Amino acid sequence: MKNYLNHETTIWSWLSTKDHKRIGVMFLVSVTLFLLVGGVFALILRLEHLTPDSTIVSANMYNQLFTLHGVVMVWLFLIPAIPTGFGNFFLPIMLGAKDVAFPRLNLATLYIFWVGAIVMIYGILDRAADTGWTFYPPYSSVTYTKAGPVLLGVFILGWSTIITGVNFITTIHTLRAKGMRFMDMPLFAWALYGVSVIQILGTPVLGIVLLMVVMDHNFDWGLFDPARGGDPLIYQHIFWFYSHPAVYIMILPPMGVVSEIVSTMAHKNPLSYKAIAYSTFGIAFAGFLTWGHHMFTSGMSEFNAGIFGILSMTVAVFSAIKVFTWTGTLYKGSVWLRTPLLYIFAFLFLFIFGGMTGVAVAATSLDIHWHDTYFVVAHFHFIMVGASLTAFLAALYYWWPKITGRMYFEGWGVAGAVLVFLGFVGTFFPQFLLGNGGMPRRYYHYSEEFQALNVLSTAGSWVLGLGLLLVLVTLIWSLFTGEKAPANPWNSRSYEWMTPSPPPKENFFETPRIQRGPYDYHLPLERR
Amino acid sequence: MSAIPRLQHHFEDLPKQAHAAKLGMWLFLGSEALFFAGLFTLYAAYRAHHPEIFRLGVAHNDLVLGTVNTFILVTGSLLVSFAVNALRLGRRTWAILLTLGTALAGVAYLVIKGFEWARHMSEGIFPGGKGSFFVENPEPAWAIFYTAYYGLTGFHVIHVTVGVGILAWTAWWMHRERIGPAAAYKLAIVSLYWHFVDIVWLFLWPLFYLLRNPA
Numbered sequence: 001m002k003n004y005l006n007h008e009t010t011i012w013s014w015l016s017t018k019d020h021k022r023i024g025v026m027f028l029v030s031v032t033l034f035l036l037v038g039g040v041f042a043l044i045l046r047l048e049h050l051t052p053d054s055t056i057v058s059a060n061m062y063n064q065l066f067t068l069h070g071v072v073m074v075w076l077f078l079i080p081a082i083p084t085g086f087g088n089f090f091l092p093i094m095l096g097a098k099d100v101a102f103p104r105l106n107l108a109t110l111y112i113f114w115v116g117a118i119v120m121i122y123g124i125l126d127r128a129a130d131t132g133w134t135f136y137p138p139y140s141s142v143t144y145t146k147a148g149p150v151l152l153g154v155f156i157l158g159w160s161t162i163i164t165g166v167n168f169i170t171t172i173h174t175l176r177a178k179g180m181r182f183m184d185m186p187l188f189a190w191a192l193y194g195v196s197v198i199q200i201l202g203t204p205v206l207g208i209v210l211l212m213v214v215m216d217h218n219f220d221w222g223l224f225d226p227a228r229g230g231d232p233l234i235y236q237h238i239f240w241f242y243s244h245p246a247v248y249i250m251i252l253p254p255m256g257v258v259s260e261i262v263s264t265m266a267h268k269n270p271l272s273y274k275a276i277a278y279s280t281f282g283i284a285f286a287g288f289l290t291w292g293h294h295m296f297t298s299g300m301s302e303f304n305a306g307i308f309g310i311l312s313m314t315v316a317v318f319s320a321i322k323v324f325t326w327t328g329t330l331y332k333g334s335v336w337l338r339t340p341l342l343y344i345f346a347f348l349f350l351f352i353f354g355g356m357t358g359v360a361v362a363a364t365s366l367d368i369h370w371h372d373t374y375f376v377v378a379h380f381h382f383i384m385v386g387a388s389l390t391a392f393l394a395a396l397y398y399w400w401p402k403i404t405g406r407m408y409f410e411g412w413g414v415a416g417a418v419l420v421f422l423g424f425v426g427t428f429f430p431q432f433l434l435g436n437g438g439m440p441r442r443y444y445h446y447s448e449e450f451q452a453l454n455v456l457s458t459a460g461s462w463v464l465g466l467g468l469l470l471v472l473v474t475l476i477w478s479l480f481t482g483e484k485a486p487a488n489p490w491n492s493r494s495y496e497w498m499t500p501s502p503p504p505k506e507n508f509f510e511t512p513r514i515q516r517g518p519y520d521y522h523l524p525l526e527r528r
Numbered sequence: 529m530s531a532i533p534r535l536q537h538h539f540e541d542l543p544k545q546a547h548a549a550k551l552g553m554w555l556f557l558g559s560e561a562l563f564f565a566g567l568f569t570l571y572a573a574y575r576a577h578h579p580e581i582f583r584l585g586v587a588h589n590d591l592v593l594g595t596v597n598t599f600i601l602v603t604g605s606l607l608v609s610f611a612v613n614a615l616r617l618g619r620r621t622w623a624i625l626l627t628l629g630t631a632l633a634g635v636a637y638l639v640i641k642g643f644e645w646a647r648h649m650s651e652g653i654f655p656g657g658k659g660s661f662f663v664e665n666p667e668p669a670w671a672i673f674y675t676a677y678y679g680l681t682g683f684h685v686i687h688v689t690v691g692v693g694i695l696a697w698t699a700w701w702m703h704r705e706r707i708g709p710a711a712a713y714k715l716a717i718v719s720l721y722w723h724f725v726d727i728v729w730l731f732l733w734p735l736f737y738l739l740r741n742p743a
Contacts, residue, residue: 098538101548166555174548175538200555204563212570212679221656221675223570228657229668234573238566506537 003405003502018103019505023110024089025403028396030113031085032472034076035389039465041069046427046461049454052446059444063130064145066442070133071150075157076117078388079246082253083199084109084164086395087192089403091168093496093503094186096177096512101170105163112160120153132442134239137224137232141216148218151210158207161249165199168192179514186494186518187263187276191256194280198245198252198287206242209235236298240291248287248315250384252280254391255322258344261398262326264492265341266333269519271325282318290315296364297371305364312362319355323348336490339413343394346421347387354382357432372442375435378428386424393420393471400475401485405502408482412474419467426460491525494518533711546713553717557724560687564728567680571735574676578669579743585673587740590644594737597640598729604633605726608695608719615702615712623707623715624699630722631695634688641685648674655679677736684732687725694718 004021014022045065048055057065088106092099100106123129129147131140140147172193176185213235215221222228224235263270270276292300292308300308326348335341357379361367370376393416400408430453435441439450446454488497495518499508516523532542539545575582611626652660655678657671698718701707707714 092538101538102552103536103538162556162559166552166559169555170548170552173551174544200559201562204559205566208563208566208683215655215679219656220658221679222671223675223679227668229574229578229670229672231573231577234570237573238569241566 001500002504003500004505005405005502007505016107018099018107020088020092020100020103020106021403021503021507023106024085024087026110027080027088027113028085028403030110030117031077031081034072034117035081035468036472038069038072038077039468041065041072043461043465045069046458048444049446050458052448052451052454054444060130062444063442064128067129067132067150068124071120071129071154073384074133074246074250075154076120078250078384079161080113080157080164081388081392082257082395083168083192083195083249084113084160086188086257086399087164087168087253090399090496091171091189091192092175093499093507094189094494094518095172095175096180096495096508096514097171097175098506098508099175100167101174102167106167109160109163109167112156112163116153116156116158116160118153119149119156123147123149123153134243135210135213136239137213137216137230137235138226140213141222141225143217148214151214151217155207155210155214158203161199161203165196165203168196169200177512177514183273183277184514184517186496187259187270187273188253188256190277190280191252191259194284195249195252197281197284198249202242202245202249202288205238206246209238209242233295233298236295237291240294241288244291244294245284245287247380247383248283250388252283254347254388254395255280257391257395257398258326258347259322260494261340261344261394262329263519263521264398264490264494265336265338265344266330267336267491267521268329268333269521271328271331273519275321275325279318279321282321283315286311286314286318290362293362293367296367302364309362309364309367313359316355316359319351323352323355338397338490339408339410339417340394340398342414342417343390343397343420346417346424347390347394350382350386350390350424354379354386357382370435372440373435374431374439374441377441378431378435381428381431386428390420390424393417396471396475398490399496400478401489402496402501402503404479404482405485406478406482407485407489408478409474412470416467416471416474419463419470421467423460423462423464423467427457427464428460430454430457430460488525493520493523493525532708533714542710549717550713550720553720557720560724564683564731567683568731568735571676571680574669574672578672581667581669582673583740583742585670585677586736586738589677589737590647591737591740593640593644594733597637598733600633600637600640601726601729604630604637605719605723607633608715608722612712612716612719615707615715616709618709620702620707624702627695627699627702627715627718631692631699634692634695634722637688638685638692641681641688645678645681680732681736684725684728687728691722691725695722 004019014026017023044057045062048057048062088100123146127144127146129143129150130145131143131147135147135151172185172189212223216223216225222230224230224232226232259270259276290308290312292304293312296305361370361376361379397408397413434450434453437450439446485501487500490497495512498512535542536545539548607626608630611623611630614626615623653674655675657668657675662671695718698715702715
């Protein structure tokens with residue numbers, strides 16, 4: 001049977017495609033590639049910290065490596081991963097549409113992404129930036145390394161992000177199938193809506209401020225140079241005005257994934273559809289009012305710091321609403337304990353851990369102690385890796401049958417999930433203790449008393465790396481030898497499972513009419 | 529006879545397709561607004577740091593040229609609104625002429641702006657506090673003021689230039705494709721972008737020309 005993968009097979013048919021599914025697949029391949037690159041950087045960094053002094057790289061190279069690890073992971077993996085990969089693939093299908101609103105622009109986002117990535121890689125190969133992923137001036141203005149292309153690359157990637165956001169919101173407003181109200185949309189679509197709002201409103205602010213740093217760095221404008229009347233603090237404000245919401249760009253799509261998988265695997269209505277949908281916007285909104293908490297130690301009045309601290313804590317309220325709703329959904333469901341759900345369990349555990357330490361660092365008194373230590377590193381890795389990456393993997397396993405038409409290997413899937421979870425905890429839990437003990441982040445040398453925990457963390461990173469490698473190898477292997485996937489392997493009620501696996505080019509054979517909700521598990525499953 | 533725009537396969541009907549295109553443009557403009565918001569924040573913060581020199585810097589700019597440019601841009605916006613209306617009424621030639629009029633207004637704006645920049649440079653004022661002016665006026669705030677000036681007006685000029693290009697292309701497209709009322713929404717979307725560019729200037733005008741009197 002003809003489907004979106006085999007109706008045309010030339011390379012050109014892929015490169016010139018306007019099919020959102022193919023664009024989604026190409027994005028998935030791209031971001032996975034960059035996950036590997038960023039992961040290798042991370043492994044080298046951890047290896048360097050095996051001993052308190054120099055282990056394998058020089059101090060300068062260490063600075064470059066932690067910068068590149070951050071830049072690649074944030075802008076080439078975490079931010080694009082779920083929206084551009086799974087979002088592109090599934091949003092139109094979930095809405096019963098044939099494509100996104102602007103298919104040509106959608107293809108353009110892929111090319112813009114690659115242009116941005118190549119500009120960035122050029123900067124990496126030729127004296128990679130050593131500023132840290134936050135590019136704080138005045139250092140970033142004067143560093144001898146090639147910060148310019150890396151900054152410019154991020155600016156270009158921003159366009160890709162903005163256009164994706166515009167495309168998704170327009171798609172949701174104009175292309176829902178006949179009979180589908182907003183409150184009938186799968187929750188993943190709500191998550192993409194929320195994240196698109198942040199992408200549209202946050203990204204340009206980052207774009208402009210990074211462009212200013214490019215001007216400072218390459219043309220000596222001195223906008224953030226105190227010697228010339230500039231103020232580096234203003235950079236920090238504008239940078240974090242985007243880059244804190246960027247954390248929600250990284251976490252809202254994973255939350256959408258969790259909502260889908262929890263409901264499907266429990267075969268049960270979400271405990272409250274509205275609570276999940278509305279709290280998405282609570283997070284998106286509150287997320288724009290918290291940026292100051294990155295700057296408690298950079299010269300901020302106690303009053304401002306207090307306000308930012310309290311506003312930051314409100315994010316936890318909306319997040320908790322989601323977590324309780326998810327656990328409530330699982331309660332008394334008929335739960336299928338498969339690989340995707342295992343990752344969701346990991347997500348819940350690690351997200352609560354990361355989230356609660358986030359509330360702790362939002363308290364100014366505690367933040368002064370933990371600022372710029374490994375405690376913060378551990379905290380945000382619990383969110384970005386513990387939550388975002390596990391949700392990405394959950395989504396990969398959950399939708400693998402739909403995307404590829406093959407089942408993955410359950411046994412290997414479970415093994416990978418266990419390794420990833422153990423490896424993650426092994427890597428990052430010691431870092432909480434290191435930070436609390438006073439080990440600063442981004443230092444090449446550390447005191448000998450920290451070595452035992454550092455060795456543990458490095459060993460953990462090997463387990464994590466091994467787990468991810470196992471995931472990659474077994475998934476690729478399943479492409480060739482996996483069982484053929486049925487249309488709906490999970491007995492889900494969500495709309496994307498109503499079409500064959502893999503879906504036909506136009507998504508559905510006939511224009512779908514929506515007659516029931518995406519979570520109507522009290523109704524019998526229609527067989528086709 | 530005028531051509532009817534092609535219905536893309538994923539839309540139910542033309543009105544929906546037009547609605548999507550408009551919504552997309554509005555969202556994009558929302559993004560653009562935040563882009564300039566970052567620059568305005570920079571201006572506001574530096575003006576708060578150095579109120580007196582920013583005031584003197586504004587007073588140094590040519591109020592007449594800035595105001596003439598405001599007039600030119602607003603007139604351009606008016607013309608393109610008429611153009612949209614003309615196309616909706618099926619008067620393609622008028623629509624093309626009015627659109628070209630707007631593009632011309634944009635060019636006039638660019639010429640005046642270029643003249644202003646040239647004058648600043650002849651006074652030894654360059655971005656980054658370079659040039660003889662800053663030797664005579666060594667306070668760092670002067671450098672910041674003029675760097676902000678070049679930065680903000682520069683980004684606006686980029687937008688005007690893009691706008692002129694799009695307007696000229698749209699005029700050509702209306703002529704070549706014999707565009708009629710059914711596709712007037714496309715011209716309306718182009719005009720939205722132009723109005724946005726215009727509105728940004730309505731903020732730059734006070735920031736760099738009007739706020740010159742002592743408090």
